[in-house]
Amino acid sequence: xxxxxxxxxxxxxxxxxxxxxxxxxxxxxxxxxxxxxxxxxxxxxxxxxxxxxxxxxxxxxxxxxxxxxxxxxxxxxxxxxxxxxxxxxxxxxxxxxxxxxxxxxxxxxxxxxxxxxxxxxxxxxxxxxxxxxxxxxxxxxxxxxxxxxxxxxxxxxxxxxxxxxxxxxxxxxxxxxxxxxxxxxxxxxxxxxxxxxxxxxxxxxxxxxxxxxxxxxxxxxxxxxxxxxxxxxxxxxxxxxxxxxxxxxxxxxxxxxxxxxxxxxxxxxxxxxxxxxxxxxxxxxxxxxxxxxxxxxxxxxxxxxxxxxxxxxxxxxxxxxxxxxxxxxxxxxxxxxxxxxxxxxxxxxxxxxxxxxxxxxxxxxxxxxxxxxxxxxxxxxxxxxxxxxxxxxxxxxxxxxxxxxxx
Ligand SMILES: [Fe+2]
Numbered sequence: 001x002x003x004x005x006x007x008x009x010x011x012x013x014x015x016x017x018x019x020x021x022x023x024x025x026x027x028x029x030x031x032x033x034x035x036x037x038x039x040x041x042x043x044x045x046x047x048x049x050x051x052x053x054x055x056x057x058x059x060x061x062x063x064x065x066x067x068x069x070x071x072x073x074x075x076x077x078x079x080x081x082x083x084x085x086x087x088x089x090x091x092x093x094x095x096x097x098x099x100x101x102x103x104x105x106x107x108x109x110x111x112x113x114x115x116x117x118x119x120x121x122x123x124x125x126x127x128x129x130x131x132x133x134x135x136x137x138x139x140x141x142x143x144x145x146x147x148x149x150x151x152x153x154x155x156x157x158x159x160x161x162x163x164x165x166x167x168x169x170x171x172x173x174x175x176x177x178x179x180x181x182x183x184x185x186x187x188x189x190x191x192x193x194x195x196x197x198x199x200x201x202x203x204x205x206x207x208x209x210x211x212x213x214x215x216x217x218x219x220x221x222x223x224x225x226x227x228x229x230x231x232x233x234x235x236x237x238x239x240x241x242x243x244x245x246x247x248x249x250x251x252x253x254x255x256x257x258x259x260x261x262x263x264x265x266x267x268x269x270x271x272x273x274x275x276x277x278x279x280x281x282x283x284x285x286x287x288x289x290x291x292x293x294x295x296x297x298x299x300x301x302x303x304x305x306x307x308x309x310x311x312x313x314x315x316x317x318x319x320x321x322x323x324x325x326x327x328x329x330x331x332x333x334x335x336x337x338x339x340x341x342x343x344x345x346x347x348x349x350x351x352x353x354x355x356x357x358x359x360x361x362x363x364x365x366x367x368x369x370x371x372x373x374x375x376x377x378x379x380x381x382x383x384x385x386x387x388x389x390x391x392x393x394x395x396x397x398x399x400x401x402x403x404x405x406x407x
Contacts (some may be wrong), residue, residue, distance in 0.1 A: 029120070029137045045069050045123040045136050048100075049202055050210035053218035054241035056148035056184055059109040061218060062241045065102050065140070066202070069123045072097040072134070075104045077117035081142060098127055101238055111149035118142055143215045148183070155253040156181040159379040161188035161311065161346025164226070164371035165200075167208035169395075173378045174212035176397060180380070182217055183253070185209075188346050188368065189224025189263075189311030195232035201239050222248065224311035224347060225266045225323070228278070248287055250294045255407060256383045257303035259294060259340075261287065261331065263312035266347070268322035281326055288330040295338040304407040305341045305388040307381065308363075313345035315361050316354050336362045341405050342390060344368070344379055351377045351392065353401040364403065366392055 030045075048066040055062040063075050072095070076083040087106050089096035096102075102119070109115060123135040158177055163169045174185075191205055209219060221240050227233060243249040248262040264280035267273065294300060314328040314335075335343070340363040349370030356364050369377035376395040381388070390403040 029139050045071070045121070045138055047119075047121070047138065047140060049206045050215050051075075051117070051119045051140060051143060052206055052210050052214035053145055053216070054103070054220075055105070055243060055245065056150075056218040057243070058150040059111045059147055060105060060107050061109065061145065061148060062103055062105045063117065063119060064104075064239070064241065065119050066198075066206075067100050067102070067121045067123070067138075070098040070100055070127075071102075071121040071123045073099075073102045073104065073119065073121040075106060075117055075119050077106055077115050079110075079113060079115060081116050083116060083118060098124065103241055109147035111147050112152065113147050114144055115147055116142055116144045145216045145218075148218070150251070150253055153254040153383070153385050154181070155256065155381075155383045156183050157186055157253075157381045158182060158184075159186045159188050159309065159344055159368065159381060160191075161368040161377075161379075162190045162224070162349060162371050163187075164190055165193050165204045166371055167204050169371065169376055170205070170208035171212045172395060173376070176378065176393070176395065177380070181382075182213070184217060185213060185219040186260075186309060187219060187221040188309055188344065189222055190226045190346060191221070191224075193226055194230030195227060195236055196230055197232050198235075198239075200232070201236070206239075220260070222260050222262055222309065222311065225264065228265050228280075248290070250297075250299065252299050252303060254383050255304035256381075256388060257300050257306045259291070259306065259308045261291070261308065261310040263310050263327050263347075264323060266312055266321045266323040271322075280323060284326055284330050288334060291331065291334055295334060300338070305383065305405055306339060307388075307390075308335060308340055308343045310343065310345055312347045313343065313365050313367050315357075316352065316365060316367065317348050318350070332361070339363075341388065342366060342403060344381075344390070349375065351375065351394075351400060353392065353403065366390060366401065366403065368392065369394070 046068045048068055051063050051065040053061055054064050074086050074088040076086045078084045087104050089104050118140050120139045122137045125135045126133040160173055220242050243251045250259050265278055269278045269281055312324055312327055314332050317324055343365045346368045351369035352367045354365045356362055368379055369375040377392050380391045388405045392400045394400055
């Protein structure tokens, strides 16, 4: 009986190996449809999202996407549709595999050139320590993007805030922007109400982004106070790549230096709604130390224009909860000490433009609107050789404010 069992195991093992060899060498590559539901239960290997572009650096971009099964995934790309290059992620000597949330960085791209790409995934029939049997390979359709050129003088960015889970608003904003130049989109917080699960991230943000722009233009995303709430809040960074993969960061585009801050929660850390699970004061204090280093950096000094992006405005919020006061305490004096051209915020759900007030805030503050139709705004930042121009528009296209600085 023992022998029969062991013979059967040996036969099944060999059969699986043969199937594995066949799968790697011969199984056809399947064009996969994007499908969200049934992550765990669906036996068919599928993409859960279209690819979305992140972390634009000079000649570099990160392609993200999700699959319903753990896979080995890669990107094929090139200057024409023959896609002669390929990229995968390697960490600590291991090629990334057996994962569902994919982030693959394409490097050494020619800045300003158009690239074509596809994403591919291969699942596993078996993944044992000494016996890996691959399953089916699926591939996306063909997409394209322009390789980021961080040194180019001209730059165009759309800033969106406080969408609060209205996916149609994302597509509406991109439609309103139309064919105007666009290098990237910046989400300035409160795109969600709170974090529940992965499906929410896909349906409320990734899908409307890929449907309207994110397969071919990158976006950055700094959280607002609402993204710090809910049981899935701690998993949010698994799905996005900002510059240097950081929650707060700076970057230069042409002659402009952008400072992107994470203002955290707006109430006190010991507020009863946080149940002892918030520690934002210490987080902001550490961030302020980092901010001072950024304001002393060569990149800051040689920039013609400096813009701060932060979800909670330090001033002009009709209430003043302790989290907001703490933002003002740790960031305010630093931003007043160094020259800042403009702060762009959201959070209040009341759009407005507030001129500089010497000694209070030495720079103007532009605050984007709220989530509902009629109060939504988009803020278009354009830099060229002569000037920085920032235009805030309402969702019906009405220009609410224009701000310009000549270089
Ligand atoms: Fe907010």
